[in-house]
Amino acid sequence: xxxGYLSLRNLSKHFGKQxxxxxxxxxxxxxxxxxxxxxxxxxxxTLLRILAGLEKTDRGQLTIGGKxxxxxxxxxxxxxxxxxxxxxxxxxxxxxxxxxxxRNRLTKSQIIDRVDELLGLVELNDQRDKVPAQLSGGQQQxxxxxxxxxxxxxxxxxxxxxxxxxxxxxxxLRREICRLHQQFGMTTIMVTHDQEEALTMADRxxxxxxxxxxxxxxxxxxxxxxxxxxxxxxxxxxxFIEPDGGQQGNPIMAIRxxxxxxxxxxxxxxxxxxxxxxxxxxxxYRLVLELLDHQDAPRQQFLTVDxxxxxxxxxxxxxxxxxxxxxxxxxxxxFDTVSNTSIAVG
Amino acid sequence: METWLKxxxxxxxxxxxxxxILIMMLILMFTILxxxxxxxxxxxxxxEGNFIGFANFAKYFSTPTLVTSLWNSIKVSLITTLxxxxxxxxxxxxxxxxxIRGKWFFRSVxxxxxxxxxxxxGLALIYLFGNQGLVSTxxxxxxxxxxxxxxxxxxxxxxxxxxxxxxxxxxLSVAFASSDYRxxxxxxxxxxxxxxTFWTVTVPGTKFALISTVVVCFVLTFTDFGAPKVVGGQYxxxxxxxxxxVIGQQNMQMGAAVGxxxxxxxxxSFAIDRIxxxxxxxxxxxxxxxxxxxxxxxxxxLLFILCSMVSAVILSIILVAIYGSIVKVWPYNLQxxxxxxxxxxxxxxxxxxxxxxxxxxxxxGSIVTFMFAYLIEKSNGHALLRNAAYLLSMLPLALPGLVLxxxxxxxxxxxxxxxHGLYGTIWIMIICxxxxxYSVSFLTVTSALKKLDSEFEAAxxxxxxxxxxxxxxxxxxMSLPCILEIFMYYFINSMVTVSAVIxxxxxxxxxxxxxxxxxxxxxxxxxxxxxxxxxxxxxLIMRSVVMLLSGKMRRRTEALLVKKDS
Numbered sequence: 001x002x003x004g005y006l007s008l009r010n011l012s013k014h015f016g017k018q019x020x021x022x023x024x025x026x027x028x029x030x031x032x033x034x035x036x037x038x039x040x041x042x043x044x045x046t047l048l049r050i051l052a053g054l055e056k057t058d059r060g061q062l063t064i065g066g067k068x069x070x071x072x073x074x075x076x077x078x079x080x081x082x083x084x085x086x087x088x089x090x091x092x093x094x095x096x097x098x099x100x101x102x103r104n105r106l107t108k109s110q111i112i113d114r115v116d117e118l119l120g121l122v123e124l125n126d127q128r129d130k131v132p133a134q135l136s137g138g139q140q141q142x143x144x145x146x147x148x149x150x151x152x153x154x155x156x157x158x159x160x161x162x163x164x165x166x167x168x169x170x171x172x173l174r175r176e177i178c179r180l181h182q183q184f185g186m187t188t189i190m191v192t193h194d195q196e197e198a199l200t201m202a203d204r205x206x207x208x209x210x211x212x213x214x215x216x217x218x219x220x221x222x223x224x225x226x227x228x229x230x231x232x233x234x235x236x237x238x239x240f241i242e243p244d245g246g247q248q249g250n251p252i253m254a255i256r257x258x259x260x261x262x263x264x265x266x267x268x269x270x271x272x273x274x275x276x277x278x279x280x281x282x283x284x285y286r287l288v289l290e291l292l293d294h295q296d297a298p299r300q301q302f303l304t305v306d307x308x309x310x311x312x313x314x315x316x317x318x319x320x321x322x323x324x325x326x327x328x329x330x331x332x333x334x335f336d337t338v339s340n341t342s343i344a345v346g
Numbered sequence: 347m348e349t350w351l352k353x354x355x356x357x358x359x360x361x362x363x364x365x366x367i368l369i370m371m372l373i374l375m376f377t378i379l380x381x382x383x384x385x386x387x388x389x390x391x392x393x394e395g396n397f398i399g400f401a402n403f404a405k406y407f408s409t410p411t412l413v414t415s416l417w418n419s420i421k422v423s424l425i426t427t428l429x430x431x432x433x434x435x436x437x438x439x440x441x442x443x444x445x446i447r448g449k450w451f452f453r454s455v456x457x458x459x460x461x462x463x464x465x466x467x468g469l470a471l472i473y474l475f476g477n478q479g480l481v482s483t484x485x486x487x488x489x490x491x492x493x494x495x496x497x498x499x500x501x502x503x504x505x506x507x508x509x510x511x512x513x514x515x516x517x518l519s520v521a522f523a524s525s526d527y528r529x530x531x532x533x534x535x536x537x538x539x540x541x542x543t544f545w546t547v548t549v550p551g552t553k554f555a556l557i558s559t560v561v562v563c564f565v566l567t568f569t570d571f572g573a574p575k576v577v578g579g580q581y582x583x584x585x586x587x588x589x590x591x592v593i594g595q596q597n598m599q600m601g602a603a604v605g606x607x608x609x610x611x612x613x614x615s616f617a618i619d620r621i622x623x624x625x626x627x628x629x630x631x632x633x634x635x636x637x638x639x640x641x642x643x644x645x646x647x648l649l650f651i652l653c654s655m656v657s658a659v660i661l662s663i664i665l666v667a668i669y670g671s672i673v674k675v676w677p678y679n680l681q682x683x684x685x686x687x688x689x690x691x692x693x694x695x696x697x698x699x700x701x702x703x704x705x706x707x708x709x710x711g712s713i714v715t716f717m718f719a720y721l722i723e724k725s726n727g728h729a730l731l732r733n734a735a736y737l738l739s740m741l742p743l744a745l746p747g748l749v750l751x752x753x754x755x756x757x758x759x760x761x762x763x764x765x766h767g768l769y770g771t772i773w774i775m776i777i778c779x780x781x782x783x784y785s786v787s788f789l790t791v792t793s794a795l796k797k798l799d800s801e802f803e804a805a806x807x808x809x810x811x812x813x814x815x816x817x818x819x820x821x822x823x824m825s826l827p828c829i830l831e832i833f834m835y836y837f838i839n840s841m842v843t844v845s846a847v848i849x850x851x852x853x854x855x856x857x858x859x860x861x862x863x864x865x866x867x868x869x870x871x872x873x874x875x876x877x878x879x880x881x882x883x884x885x886l887i888m889r890s891v892v893m894l895l896s897g898k899m900r901r902r903t904e905a906l907l908v909k910k911d912s
Binding site: 049052053054073074075076077079080081083084085087089090091092100101103104105131132133147148151 | 804807809810816819820823
């Protein structure tokens with residue numbers, strides 16, 4: 001296996017009796033944008049803090065560009081980190097906060113220039129003398145970002161940077177982080193529990209659950225070809241379907257709601273279901289169908305379907321109405337092996 | 347070996363910080379743990395230092411007069427608690443939960459006794475109910491005589507109520523101030539009556555504060571020395587017994603045994619308090635609504651009468667003490683003069699000694715307390731040592747002043763002790779006062795530090811900024827109001843305390859509070875009152891100055907801590 005720029009080998013971490021991470025192996029390439037995605041408590045923040053040097057690992061090795069940094073202290077790693085709470089110093093002004101880590105690295109005049117540059121970059125030039133409490137959440141977040149970028153770190157680590165913001169600001173800052181990443185190309189690792197954030201921002205997503213890495217891949221890869229029911233269910237909506245034989249046991253096929261098509265009754269090869277729930281979502285309706293068996297009896301099995309809003313009228317959808325649908329065969333997700341650890345859904 | 351090296355937390359800041367943690371541990375050991383150990387050893391040994399088990403205690407319990415004083419202590423403490431807690435409860439309720447007028451005035455009056463040495467209440471009671479008292483003689487013959495048996499149980503209880511009331515009031519008013527109004531709204535929508543709401547929402551909401559108040563009142567009374575010394579007469583309690591055993595009879599072993607007895611309720615109450623504190627968390631959340639006071643005329647009138655009466659008593663105590671201190675010869679020559687105050691401000695008098703001790707304790711105490719709280723709360727090395735240091739920092743909370751003074755005598759007045767040189771100097775009194783009031787100050791700083799983002803240290807670590815720079819540039823400036831607060835706390839308490847330093851002072855370094863006890867002993871009531879008032883005055887001036895400084899600072903730092911949502 002090709003060694004990455006930043007390479008994690010066999011990391012594991014325990015807090016007392018609790019396992020936080022086990023057998024973490026990951027290679028991150030230079031200039032990559034990586035998202036660590038997983039439900040809360042899966043160990044993603046611990047992994048980020050180990051990368052930053054704020055926690056030590058119990059076992060394993062961490063190298064950057066071939067150099068072992070497992071026991072290098074946080075300050076000597078040249079990693080910039082942005083904290084979930086931002087950790088902006090409340091009594092220092094915006095420019096003092098940004099200059100905080102520069103004192104031992106640059107001369108006074110260089111610091112002034114660098115701070116100016118960063119303030120321009122995050123568009124906070126006219127806020128430079130304010131203290132954090134005078135800024136909005138989005139502005140605080142940008143100051144934190146500028147502070148982490150100030151000393152041109154080799155790696156930028158972001159711990160749920162957008163979780164404290166409201167939806168509109170969040171989308172705007174998402175773009176801003178991507179823009180900065182493209183402009184400077186620093187290797188970036190971001191922790192998030194928001195799958196939409198991961199899908200839109202990352203070059204590659206690392207999906208974690210229960211202290212392990214479950215799948216690593218490009219956003220479309222993890223969305224279209226999840227390697228386990230957990231990943232399928234955690235990223236996007238999905239319905240698990242039993243094979244036609246009706247065997248009991250693990251579901252080994254799944255389908256996304258947008259890949260289920262309603263068809264006119266009487267058409268070939270349609271399956272039948274009853275509409276149980278209708279949810280309006282603006283561009284589409286989300287329906288939950290209960291499947292019917294060959295004798296038209298409900299099977300206690302449910303399927304989620306997304307139906308474009310304009311099709312609602314054509315199909316005359318009403319609650320408890322019978323409909324016919326078909327599954328797009330090329331979009332059916334199959335799990336060849338189902339391991340027990342990955343089946344649990346968080 | 348290599349894996350072992352990797353296990354050491356990679357931390358550039360570690361070595362210097364770990365050094366400080368070790369120094370802190372040593373200081374805590376030498377000022378708290380080892381002296382306390384000395385007391386326990388003394389209590390189970392004889393004069394020659396041989397182990398004799400519980401013989402000292404057996405002797406104690408077979409001496410009828412000594413057992414009587416144990417019972418007296420318990421009785422006095424119980425009665426005081428039974429009176430002071432309900433008074434404080436309704437007083438605090440009136441100020442936090444009713445619409446009465448003059449809250450600012452009532453609050454100031456209620457807290458006034460905190461600034462006075464506990465002997466002052468006894469002195470004032472003598473002026474009111476003593477043989478020549480204002481009330482006893484019917485205002486010098488204007489009214490019929492009204493005599494009560496002041497000296498003894500009655501006097502002690504009265505004086506202890508005055509002493510414990512402000513403390514109880516403080517705890518309860520914090521509890522009343524922090525309530526969740528949503529619970530009251532819920533009770534109202536569910537149709538509960540006012541009375542039922544009181545018993546199902548108000549009382550459970552203040553339950554832990556009430557437990558804490560009961561415990562504090564009991565222990566304060568149980569271990570107080572000032573009041574029984576002044577108005578106790580022939581009525582012996584444990585605290586005065588201890589004094590007599592150690593100072594009067596030089597019986598250190600028996601003194602140690604009495605000291606351990608004094609320690610017992612304090613330790614039990616400490617445990618109760620810790621447990622209830624732990625259970626209490628989670629009662630309030632960030633979404634809690636502040637209490638809204640509804641109009642209720644009857645309630646307000648009743649509570650106003652109560653507050654006025656309590657305030658009148660406290661004020662009359664202070665006023666009669668002032669009057670007594672400026673009258674030439676009570677009750678024969680009622681001309682006013684300042685003769686009793688003469689010489690108090692001279693260079694080497696007790697009052698100046700007290701000022702020196704208190705400033706010393708306040709300056710050193712606030713610096714040390716802040717550093718210790720910072721190291722325990724914010725550093726990241728040596729989790730085990732820091733936990734031990736935290737426990738040691740809580741320990742003085744369970745140490746009554748009298749016991750603390752005693753263990754310091756045992757520990758430092760020992761020629762083989764490396765720190766023996768401190769004994770008999772002003773430093774031993776400063777150290778003793780710092781330790782005496784350390785736990786409360788430590789908790790104050792700790793809770794202020796907890797309000798600061800715990801990631802500050804991690805953030806500066808990733809930026810390769812040493813820990814002490816973040817401490818000086820961020821943590822310290824943000825904690826200044828709280829540091830000023832503990833500065834004041836150390837100063838005021840060092841001015842009024844008598845229990846700990848009474849064993850420790852050198853003859854040429856007598857503090858003012860001890861001088862009050864001596865003056866009262868030799869019958870100079872007026873001088874004692876004058877000295878008490880001087881202490882109050884010094885404390886009030888200090889408080890006004892600090893409040894002026896910290897008020898502005900607090901508003902500024904609190905504004906910095908506001909988090910915007912979007």
